[in-house]
Amino acid sequence: MGFHVNSETGRLRRVILHRPDLELKRLTPTNKDDLLFDDVLWVRRARQEHDALADALRDRGIAVHLFGELLGETLAIPAARALVLDRVFDEKEYGPLATDVLRAAFEELPSFELADVLVGGMTKREYLERHPEPVSVRFHVMELDDFLLAPLPNHLFTRDTSAWVYDGVSINAMRWPARRRETVHFEAIYRHHPLFTGAEAGGFHVWSEGQSAYPSTIEGGDVLVIGDGAVLIGMSERTTPQAVEMLARGLFAAGSARSIVALDMPKRRAFMHLDTVMTMVDGDTFTQYEGLGMLRSYTIEPGVGDSELKVADHPPEHMHRAIAAALGLDGVRVLTPSQDVHSAEREQWDDGCNVLAVEPGVV
The missing domain is CATH 3.75.10.10 (L-arginine/glycine Amidinotransferase; Chain A)
Known part of the structure; x- marks a missing residue:
């Protein structure tokens, strides 16, 4: 039998967790509301508590798959990388002058570094430390510490972005803008990562096709x-x-x-x-x-x-x-x-x- 969830209370065999990282360090009293958090977090303690939970699950024989590792491995697959970058770098977000330049710059990143940036975000200042400034009104009007790519701290809540329901998974359209980019990451993972395309997964339904349902x-x-x-x-x-x-x-x-x-x-x-x-x-x-x-x-x-x-x-x-x-x-x-x-x-x-x-x- 392939991957499935038959009950909230059945024996848990696998779980996807996300270990807190840079994205939570990006939270400030100024941006926390826009990023759907009630307060800033003590990130070091959050990582300790996450590790304790992951160890407790492993001690029960549960396979713990870390989201960051899944995403990094997925982005090494050309079709998956193209899917993510095409969705993230859109003219409606960055304008016709900057979109192709930015996409090409991110395309050059190694897979795990790209995963870190997609989740942790990048400011204009950080971009300019690596690349020349593109000729773009959208880019020029930004302050140096504005986010060119916003962080995704809500990736911590892996249950929300996708939901396994019996013999299939719903890749969910998220309500608020702060979470919508999460969906394409899970879409790439479920469509391209060997864990979900191999024989062990057994083939599964996809109940919802992602943010396009919005x-x-x-x-x-x-x-x-x-x-x-x-x-x-x-x-x-x-x-x-x-x-x-x-x-x-x-x-x-x-x-x-x-x-x-x-x-x-x-x-x-x-x-x-x-x-x-x-x-x-x-x-x-x-x-x-x-x-x-x-x-x-x-x-x-x-x-x-x-x-x-x-x-x-x-x-x-x-x-x-x-x-x-x-x-x-x-x-x-x-x-x-x-x-x-x-x-x-x-x-x-x-x-x-x-x-x-x-x-x-x-x-």
Whole structure:
């Protein structure tokens, strides 16, 4: 059997992690909001915590694939390198005078150095330390420390940019500009890296083709594969109803899933993804932030025709009932920490309900 994810709580065998690096050092109090961070980070401590997590996973026999290594190896493949550079260096971003010059300069970089720059970013000053200034209005108006290529600190959250759903992967169109370049990196990896093109991968579906789907956006933190052919999706500030419908159509057409339960989430940053307020820890058990409450939900199932969908609307009080029905259960167990409202809100802000199950009942 090839690569697949049959349940959030099945035994985890492989994972893609990204080790914090230059991109997080680029965060400042001035740019953190644009880069979707609430504060600057202590990068050395972040690396230590990342390494501890990676070691803990390896100790359980889980293969840890580092995103930076995958990207560097992928960029050594000419077709993959061309895919990435063609998408990044676009006239709509850099103008007709600078685009070809910049692309040629980045084309010269060794694969792993190119990977570092694509993720860590590059300022105008750093570019000029290596290359002459191109004749370009777009380039001339930049300050020396402006980013010619913005850093991508959100690559830390590898779950969001792609999501494995049963026997395929969704390469996601991201909601905010700060994350959209992440998508092409994963598209290149899944299309060209030997790990995913070789026999071990076994062939897999691609449920979404990347940023071209925009404005139909979906992010992996909103997608929970709950098992038994069911998927739970949060329609948050970053995942749109139309993206849910498109994913459902693809899954059903391939016979890979039989139902999707979509939750109508609050469109606020505190609830940016479903996994920040609700995660699955066992076959019938979920953690849930108390402040989430009960939400209106929609069960989507295959319709009569190949492209038709059948939708059932459920009132908020039936949210858990709809999830249980999708799993073929009489009910689900929901674990909500007993805390005062202020403590609960602080815990949720730090993703207190966002846990990773490495096997049933083990987080």
